[in-house]
Amino acid sequence: MTDRVEHQTSGEPADTGPAAKASVAGKRKALRPAGDPVAGGAMPGHQPGRRLHDSIARGIGIRIAAEDLKPGDMLSGEIEAAEQFAVSRTAYREAVRILAAKGMVESRTKTGTRVSPRARWHILDPEVIGWFLETKPSEGFVRDLFGIRQMVEPHAAALAATSHTRSDLEAMGDALGTMARLQLSSEEGRAADRAFHQAILSATGNELIAALSSSVAAAIWWTTLFKHRAQRPPRDPLPEHRAVFEAIRLRDADSARQAMALLVGHAFEDMQTSLTGQSARLTKVR
Amino acid sequence: MTDRVEHQTSGEPADTGPAAKASVAGKRKALRPAGDPVAGGAMPGHQPGRRLHDSIARGIGIRIAAEDLKPGDMLSGEIEAAEQFAVSRTAYREAVRILAAKGMVESRTKTGTRVSPRARWHILDPEVIGWFLETKPSEGFVRDLFGIRQMVEPHAAALAATSHTRSDLEAMGDALGTMARLQLSSEEGRAADRAFHQAILSATGNELIAALSSSVAAAIWWTTLFKHRAQRPPRDPLPEHRAVFEAIRLRDADSARQAMALLVGHAFEDMQTSLTGQSARLTKVR
DNA sequence: GCTGGTTTATTGTCCGACAAAAGAAATCCT
DNA sequence: AGGATTTCTTTTGTCGGACAATAAACCAGC
Numbered sequence: 001m002t003d004r005v006e007h008q009t010s011g012e013p014a015d016t017g018p019a020a021k022a023s024v025a026g027k028r029k030a031l032r033p034a035g036d037p038v039a040g041g042a043m044p045g046h047q048p049g050r051r052l053h054d055s056i057a058r059g060i061g062i063r064i065a066a067e068d069l070k071p072g073d074m075l076s077g078e079i080e081a082a083e084q085f086a087v088s089r090t091a092y093r094e095a096v097r098i099l100a101a102k103g104m105v106e107s108r109t110k111t112g113t114r115v116s117p118r119a120r121w122h123i124l125d126p127e128v129i130g131w132f133l134e135t136k137p138s139e140g141f142v143r144d145l146f147g148i149r150q151m152v153e154p155h156a157a158a159l160a161a162t163s164h165t166r167s168d169l170e171a172m173g174d175a176l177g178t179m180a181r182l183q184l185s186s187e188e189g190r191a192a193d194r195a196f197h198q199a200i201l202s203a204t205g206n207e208l209i210a211a212l213s214s215s216v217a218a219a220i221w222w223t224t225l226f227k228h229r230a231q232r233p234p235r236d237p238l239p240e241h242r243a244v245f246e247a248i249r250l251r252d253a254d255s256a257r258q259a260m261a262l263l264v265g266h267a268f269e270d271m272q273t274s275l276t277g278q279s280a281r282l283t284k285v286r
Numbered sequence: 287m288t289d290r291v292e293h294q295t296s297g298e299p300a301d302t303g304p305a306a307k308a309s310v311a312g313k314r315k316a317l318r319p320a321g322d323p324v325a326g327g328a329m330p331g332h333q334p335g336r337r338l339h340d341s342i343a344r345g346i347g348i349r350i351a352a353e354d355l356k357p358g359d360m361l362s363g364e365i366e367a368a369e370q371f372a373v374s375r376t377a378y379r380e381a382v383r384i385l386a387a388k389g390m391v392e393s394r395t396k397t398g399t400r401v402s403p404r405a406r407w408h409i410l411d412p413e414v415i416g417w418f419l420e421t422k423p424s425e426g427f428v429r430d431l432f433g434i435r436q437m438v439e440p441h442a443a444a445l446a447a448t449s450h451t452r453s454d455l456e457a458m459g460d461a462l463g464t465m466a467r468l469q470l471s472s473e474e475g476r477a478a479d480r481a482f483h484q485a486i487l488s489a490t491g492n493e494l495i496a497a498l499s500s501s502v503a504a505a506i507w508w509t510t511l512f513k514h515r516a517q518r519p520p521r522d523p524l525p526e527h528r529a530v531f532e533a534i535r536l537r538d539a540d541s542a543r544q545a546m547a548l549l550v551g552h553a554f555e556d557m558q559t560s561l562t563g564q565s566a567r568l569t570k571v572r
Numbered sequence: 573g574c575t576g577g578t579t580t581a582t583t584g585t586c587c588g589a590c591a592a593a594a595g596a597a598a599t600c601c602t
Numbered sequence: 603a604g605g606a607t608t609t610c611t612t613t614t615g616t617c618g619g620a621c622a623a624t625a626a627a628c629c630a631g632c
Contacts, residue, residue: 051584053383077613088586090376093614094383097339101387101413109614110594123497124410127387147445147492155437206433208501211409215494335593337615363582374617379583395583396625 043085052087056095059085061131064104064115075105075113102128126214133218139275145219146268150261152212153197157244157260158253160203168203172196172245180238190224196241200248200260223267226274235266329371338373342381345371347417350390350401361391361399388414412500419504425561431505432554436547438498439483443530443546444539446489454489458482458531466524476510482527486534486546509553512560526552 046055063069075081075096082092096113099105103120107113122128132141160168175196182189197220198213240263247255332341349355361367361382368378382399385391389408393399408414418427446454461482468475483506484499526549533541 053584057387079613090587091585094380094584096614097380097383098387101343101384103412107614108594109592110596110612112613118493119496121497122408122411123494125408126389144492144494147490148494151438151441151495155441159433204433206430207404208409208430208434209437210405211407339615365582376618377616380615382583393583394625395623396581396627398582 043087052091053094053098056085056087056092057098058127058131060095060099061102061104061128062134064099064121065128065131065137066135069115071115071117073115075115077112104128124212124215129214129218133221142219142222142271142275145215145222146264146271148212149216149219150264150268152209152216153200153264154257154261156201156204156209157248157256159206159209160200161248161251161253161256163205164203164248164251168199169249171199171202172248175199176238176241176245179241184224184227184237190221193224193237193241194220196245200244203248220267223271226271229274235270237263237267240266329373338377339380339384342371342373342378343384344413344417346381346385347388347390347414348420350385351414351417352421355401357401357403359401361401363398390414410498410501415500415504419507428505428508428557428561431501431508432550432557434498435502435505436550436554438495438502439486439550440543440547442487442490442495443534443542445492445495446486447534447537447539447542449491450489450534450537454485455535457485457488458534461485462524462527462531465527470510470513470523476507479510479523479527480506482531486530489534506553509557512557515560521552521556523549523553 043052043055043059045059046052060069060075069075076084078089078092078096082089085092096105096107100107102125103116103122105113106116123132175192178192179189179196182192184190184193194217197216198210201210201213201216204210240259243259244256244263247259329338329341329345331345332338346355346361355361362370364375364378364382368375371378382391382393386393388411389402389406391399392402409418418424461478464478465475465482468478470476470479480503483502484496487496487499487502490496526545529545530542530549533545
């Protein structure tokens, strides 16, 4: 008894709608009409210009991240799944390869393709993190995100203080200047915030630590998002950033570590108060 | 007769002799155009039972990790590449999808597929780390590996001290017992070593930190390898492991952090002395 | 020299077929 | 009947060939 999971886009059960299999076998003339409103048909949320297999992988990945598909769940067979997405089996298979490369699913002959146990997910993969943030991530996930940030960034700041080069310092300074000019209300200002922290991770000289920047960036993204939603103006982050920068510039590792620990700790506090203050509001972003 | 497959942990310098494998299957048609000298043979290192696209992805990934293919380098076109590997374009494309999912290559129409800049590589991906360790004992990479271990493990031990559950403790205890029984000379003993450290990362309760276990495991793998190569008997790692375990068991976060910092520091020292002691052998590869 | 079409090389997508693996079922031998 | 063996069946894996879409490169015209 195959208890298969279907790839439906909305809550509507696929219910073999009339238009569902509208000439899947039809000639490939069936170009995708712009704005095709027919539900159940074409790949939902597929932006033109992006690749089909990427869109499909993303769609399934988001469903897994949202626990709509749980570990152990079996995906429908390739032929059926390809039909549901209204794409060729080739495109669907390439999507599954992507998911498998990120540890999210496993395929075996006869057994089919099923969602892997959570411990195997490459949860530090930037794309995977993006999928998790796509829908409302669990409180635990955001907490873990900050947990890693509290572990990484003070250490990284200390390393950066001793190992930075001139260009590292310039990158930090530029980002800091942009932050001061634009504040965190604009997208550019928030990008500068991320750039500042990324510059520090790069300055460690350890490319494995630098690879954690996507996780850090994700946590920062959430912080600023929550701050932005909370009506009351948050504390000004600039002085603490400057303190970190100064300590790194003076090659004072201990000060840099402490300053960064303070910064991250405050960011965590802000996020927590914002989160508990309006946890009901945490619905879908975007 | 159990047809047991030897699970030789790949990672050993791929000396894989059996090249005569090939013979993908009795194909329907004679492939192989006349003018093709088949440079390098069909698909080297493809174990039967593994998937073709995985083997190809691994092969290319290793070449990238070994800097045989450098960032910016363009891979040959899909048709030509598929011919070189003696596989279909489909299989080759799925391999490229895997590489792209790990940030190692980027494909664009007309431009072709090229190796991505190093900063985009998902270098914390367990498979990617495996590719790096396959052929490249770059001193810098191993140093970075230990750098991340020095950052992660003391912090993780402190967290584990406060957050561990009974089952976490049991996992650590079991691993420690196996280590004591088998030492590090056997593969099982080394596996127990890795299991001990992994149990600590799991006990943090932070799944993002736990996801770093592959990096830590890789570093441990290198340590034991070097220790094994160095003729003189290394220090006994067990007392230090026990100290970490005891501190965690007593929920003493500070002691756990310090004990773990000591353990990792000594492992790093051992690795460095072993490494410098036979640097001639290590650098001869390139 | 620049602008704007045209060519062209390369990846992207589709289709239909067969191979291989492995669970499930049927069969056979004792 | 029971267990081992063989056959069936389902599902992914691989193949080859075709066409579409895209963007770089090229060419023509002003």
